[in-house]
Amino acid sequence: MARTKIDYGIDLGTTNSAISRMENGEPTIKKTDTLKDTMPSSVYINKKKAIQVGDSAYNALKRDRLKSMKASGNFESNAFIEFKRTMGSDKSYSSSNLGKDLTSEELSAEVLKTLKSFVKDENVNSIVITVPAAFKNNQKEATREAAQLAGFDHIELLQEPVAAAMAYGLSSDKKDGFWLVFDFGGGTFDAALLKVEEGIMKVIDTEGDNYLGGKNLDFAIVDEIILPYIEENFVIDSILADDSKKQILRNAMKFYAEETKIKLSFNDTHNILSDLGDIPGEDDEGEEFELDITVTQADITKALGPVFQKAIDVSKNLLERNNLKSSSLDSLILVGGPTFSPVLRNMLEAQICKPDTSADPMTVVSKGAALYASTVNISEEVREQTRDKTKIQLEIANESSTVETEEFVPIKILADKTEGEIPEKVFAEITRGDKAWSSGKVEINTIGDIVEIQLNEGKTNVFDVVLYDNKGNILESEPSNFSVIQGSKIGNATLAYNIGIELKDKITNKIRFKSIKGLEKNLSIPAVGTKNGLKTQKQIRPGIDSDFIKIPVYEGEHNSDGTRAIYNEHVTDIIISGVDLPALLPENSDVDLTVNVDRSEKIMVTAYFPYLDFTTEIEVDTTKSSIETSWLANEIRKAKGSVSELRDEGNPDEAKLQKIEIELAELDKSFENNKNDTDAKSEVLSNLRKSLKVIDALNETTEWPKLEEELKAEFYRLEKANTDLGNEKSTKLVNEFRSQLEEVIKTKDVKLAAVLLDEISGFFFQLTFIYQLINFVRNHNDHFGSYQWRDTSRARVLLNKGLQIIGESPDVDELHPIVLSLLDLLPDNEKPSGDETILVG
Missing domain, CATH: 2.60.40.10 (Immunoglobulins)
Known part of the structure; x- marks a missing residue:
């Protein structure tokens, strides 16, 4: 039949995936080739270069992981799983059988192709694919790329918690109140808070962790139950001393752990049994490995409790920042295989509320995606083809x-x-x-x-x-x-992050993240945001590729406005060069930005230049994320240094300091063990950001005395400069600063004090600008021969002219252009620091 709505929804999961279709008004799971509701998101390439997906690929992965124990690290597997966690990164997976590397997107495309093949009665050209609410823009773009590789012409993305809420809401009698979707998947965790009024659902806030999921539970069982048993019954000192060998052992044991996790979701105990020879390899004394472990609910609670607690803490923080108590919730909806665990359900009931178990956690997302798909028109382009x-x-x-x-x-x-x-x-x-x-x-x-x-x-x-x-x-x-x-x-899906750009603050000169009005976290999409009155720092000459404006686009977490770059996720840098402009764009020209985010969170930026009456439109081409190993090592080192400084300054919260120290030590160890693992480095960075925010919060408690001293000194410096150089207008502003200073000292508000310090410093700079220009000219004249001028004669003429102006009657309007021209004659490495390509706002 010719469809006018998409009607098909896919839950593309880290460990399992599913496809559903609307049939007679009902979302219906399309069974896999093994007649299951879900299929392992696993890919295997055999020696004949044939690609297998699903259960057969997962079984091959299990065989390969066990074989790798005997191969002492020389074995290369051709089976892959959990590549969803590296979507949007530069990670590749090497296949010796295929003779090439595969990207996460290519592997995901094979999963999508296989899901599509379960539909036997029609071709599927249009699809809704679900993604975690916490997915970054580059990960969403990678999902679209995978779908295109799989042959889909029209692709819509939908946040997984929204899909789950839609499927739950259709069958639920509850049509009012607050719902919390607790989505604990194979590789990611999402919490979404919805407000429902007379059946109309609206997402009001989301939070999540892209590196928290079933994989973490599996390794918790390996580390807390299986490895201790092996250590107790076998001699494995050489394996434990070699990080590579230890990781091979952990990976091989993960399958036993996963089985244990699933069995204990429905039984009181589980026996981990292996026959002699099932596990290849030997211990240090030549003994073959064998497992015989009885695992109880008490054992599994001890192992999994800390991992589940991280997800519960995220959910509690989400409720807290929306001024809601657990008692305010009308429904707690469970999504994902791990939510079958009685350990989690008991913890949720004790700390939040009793979960609603009416929806199937394994299929609710796929069915919700199909329901949503039944509301979305097939694109006109695809419609014309059919x-x-x-x-x-x-x-x-x-x-x-x-x-x-x-x-x-x-x-x-x-x-x-x-x-x-x-x-x-x-x-x-x-x-x-x-x-x-x-x-x-x-x-x-x-x-x-x-x-x-x-x-x-x-x-x-x-x-x-x-x-x-x-x-x-x-x-x-x-x-x-x-x-x-x-x-x-x-209701419409919402933005999971603040979308903004990196700007140079016109008062403080600091480069910080600024969210775009209209594109703040939790606003409905599609959405349009604007940022007007931005200024260029230098002229852009037409036709010159090396003259450009850089607009760094970021996604920021809750309360990210004004934060440092490391706190936020870099999406891409938009470059507008002289080649793109029809005429000369002078320094300090206005730039107005309009940013459109469509229903699938694809970003389009329009830049308008009033001086030229010219508009250019740029579709954001998301860059693959790549984390430099040396940079991440340095950021961890700096974080440790910050904790040491806090202790030296006598921070009273010793318990928090010790907790942060332990977290940083674990991060450092994880980083050292996985320097070449893209997924692991991304997880380290994600957790480092959380630690840095706690460090910053602790900093505020010890920062006040030195900040007060610095604030007073800066104000007295401004007051003296105003006495020498000011006028009636500047004196009025200085008096306003004095009143603000008295109020800030009275309240001891660190954040307000920091803002006031920046404003006072900025005004001091403006007031003394003429003297800075004079000093620049004199300094470069005195040390003329030590600079690598691009044009020595031109530089000499400009400096002589500057000295003449200084000698007669110094004037900012006359001297400033000379200094800018001199800066253009200096090589980049000799210019004063600061990125002149980004906009000021």
């Missing part, structure tokens, strides 16, 4: 979901899309799927008419559309049906 123009083409503008029991549906004939003959009079009859309601025959034409339909409550209503001529003969039409979901209505 039209049967011999049938009368219709446009049916129905609401896809509603909380009303009656809806008005506009319907009209598309004559320009129809190649066959259209009778002079055409009548349409709309009949509900249960045959209990019909519109009767209503005349329609190319202008259109409106039909009022009646809906059954709390379900998806399917309506058949039949056309007749004036003699009662049936006319073939397309589409011939439509559906309306009654009882719930999903």
Whole structure:
């Protein structure tokens, strides 16, 4: 059948994936080749270069991991899993059987192709794919790339918690209140808070961790249960001393751990048993490994509790920052295989509230994606490819979901899309799927008419559309049906991050992240944001590629405004050079930015230059993330140094300091063990950011005395400069600063003090600007021969002119252009520090 809605949804998971389709108004799982609801997200390339996906690939992975123990690190596996965690990075997976490296996107494409193959009765060209709410822009872009490689022409992305809420909401009797979606997947964790009013759902806040999931649970079981057993029963000193060998052992034991995790989700105990020879390799004394471990609920609680607690803490923080208590929740919805665990369910009930277990955690996301897909029109481009123009083409503008029991549906004939003959009079009859309601025959034409339909409550209503001529003969039409979901209505998805850019602050001169108004976290998408009145720092000459403006685009977490770059996720750098501009753009020119974010969070930036009356539009091409090993090592070192400084300054919160020290030590160890692992480095950076925020918060408690002293000194310096150089206007401003200083000292507000310090410093700079220009000219004249001037003669002429102005009557307007021209004659490494390519705002 020719579809007008997408109707297909895929849950592309870290460890398991599923595909669903709307059938007769219901989201239906399409069974895998092994007749399961879900399929392992695993890929294997055999020696004949054939690609296997799913259960067979997962079994091959298990065999390869065990073989690697005997190969002493020389074995190269051709089976892969958990590549979703490296989507959007420069990580590649080497396949000796295929003779090349594969990207995360290429491996994900194979999973998507296989899911698509489970649909036997039609070709699938359009798809909704779910992604974690905490996914960054580059990871979403990588998901689109994987879908394109898999042959999909129209791709929509949907946040996993939103999909789960949609599937849950359709069947739930609860139509009001606050819902918390607790989505603990194979590799990621998401928490989403929704407000529901009369069945209309709106996401109000999200939080998550892209490096917390079932994988962490598996390794917790390995480290806390299986490895201690092996240490106790075998001699493995050489393995433990070699990080590479230890990791091979951990990876091989992970499959036993995963089985244990699943079994103990439904049983009180589980025996980990292996026969002699099942596990290749020997201990230091030549003994073959063998497992015989009885694991109880108490054992698994001890192992998994700390990992689950991290997810619960994220959820509690999400509630707290929205001023909600656990008792305020009406539903706690579980998503993901690990949420079957009684350990987690007991912890949730004790710390938040009793979970609602009515939805299947394994399929709720895929089904929700299909429900959402039934509300999204197939793109016109794809629609044109599938039209049967011999049938009368219709446009049916129905609401896809509603909380009303009656809806008005506009319907009209598309004559320009129809190649066959259209009778002079055409009548349409709309009949509900249960045959209990019909519109009767209503005349329609190319202008259109409106039909009022009646809906059954709390379900998806399917309506058949039949056309007749004036003699009662049936006319073939397309589409011939439509559906309306009654009882719930999903609000638009929301931004999981603040979208903003890195700017040089015009007062403090510091380069910081600034969010774009209209694109703040939790606002509905699609969305449009603006940032007007930004300034260029230097002129851009037309046709010159080396003259450019750089607009670094970032995604920022909660409270990210004004933070350092390391706190935020770099999306890409937009470069606008002289080649893109029609004429000279002078220094200090205005730039107005408009940023559009579509329903799938694709970003488009429009830059307008009022001076040139010129607009350029740039689609953000997300860059692959790459973390420099040396840079990350240095950031960890600096974080440790910050903790030492806090202790030296006598920070009173010793418990927090010790906790941060332990966390940093664990981060450092993880980093040292996985310097070449992209996924591991990303996880280290993610956790380092969390530690840095705690360090900054602790800094504030010891910062006040020295900040107060610095603030007073800076104000007295400004006051003296104003006495020597000021006027009536500047004196008024200095008096305002004095009042603000007194108020800040009284309240001891560190954040306000820091802002005030920046403002006072900025005004001092403006007031004494003429003297800085004079000093620049004199210094470069005195040391003329030590600079590598691009044009020595030109530099000499400019300096002489500057000295002449200084000797007669120093004037900022005359001296400033000379200094700028001199700066252009200096090589980049001899210019004063600071990025002149980014905008000021």
